[in-house]
Amino acid sequence: MTFIPDQIDMCxxxxxxxxxxxxxxxxxxxxxxxxxxxFERVKRLEAEGYILRYIAVLNKHKLGKNLVAYTSVTLKEHGHDRLLSFEQKINSFPEVMECYKMNGQFDYLLKVLVADMEAYEVFNLTKLSRLDNIYKIRSLFVLSETKHEVELNLKTNWQAKLVPKNK
Known part of the structure; x- marks a missing residue:
């Protein structure tokens, strides 16, 4: 039987x-x-894979990570082994915060976080462009961030029934 979270679990x-x-x-x-x-509900949500992990959200600017680049990558070859090899290598680069396999004009979209343009150039020249199956790399650089959410929107009308959090 498939576990489906109820309203209490969602809350x-x-x-x-x-x-x-x-x-x-x-x-x-x-x-x-x-x-x-x-306690039992939280453990079940963890066991069923609804809660993946617990993290702290850090201030990237205070840590000197001031440049966000969205980099599209097109590969030369698209066989299963070639895609898997690319993903394994990309996942090992700490500068790559997110990697998505795409359809359309390019194969992958990367979110790259580095200190500055010089650090991005080093990343691009010494890591990304040296991968053997790269055909094309294109990058867009974030000028400013107007919204950044890490929470999924789970709020519904039952949210109003909560006892307010003590501040």
Whole structure:
């Protein structure tokens, strides 16, 4: 039988997205449930793959990562082994924050995060363009960011039934 999260599960996930350090006790209090039931629900959401991991969202600018580039990559050959090889190599580069296999004008779209244009040039010349199956690389550089979300929107009308978080 397939597990489908109910409204309580959705609310738990929403609370944890907002602050992954929220304790089971705090969640239970906000939802009017027992700590044990919240603990069991969280464990099930983890086991079923709805909650993948818990992270801290860092300020990239304070850490000197000021340039975001969206880089499209077109490959010469598209056999399964060639695609897999490219993905394995790209996934090993710490500068690549996201990698998507695409359809259309190019094969992959990369989100690359580096300190500055000089660092991007080094990344491009010493890593990306040296991969053996590269046909074409094109990059777009972010001038400013007007929205950046890491939370999935799970809010529905049942959200209003929550006990407000103590601030």
């Amino acid at each position: 738990i996930m929403d609370i944890l997205q907002e602050d992954a350090r929220t304790t089971n006790k705090e969640i239970a209090s906000r939802l009017g449930k027992s700590v044990t039931s919240i």
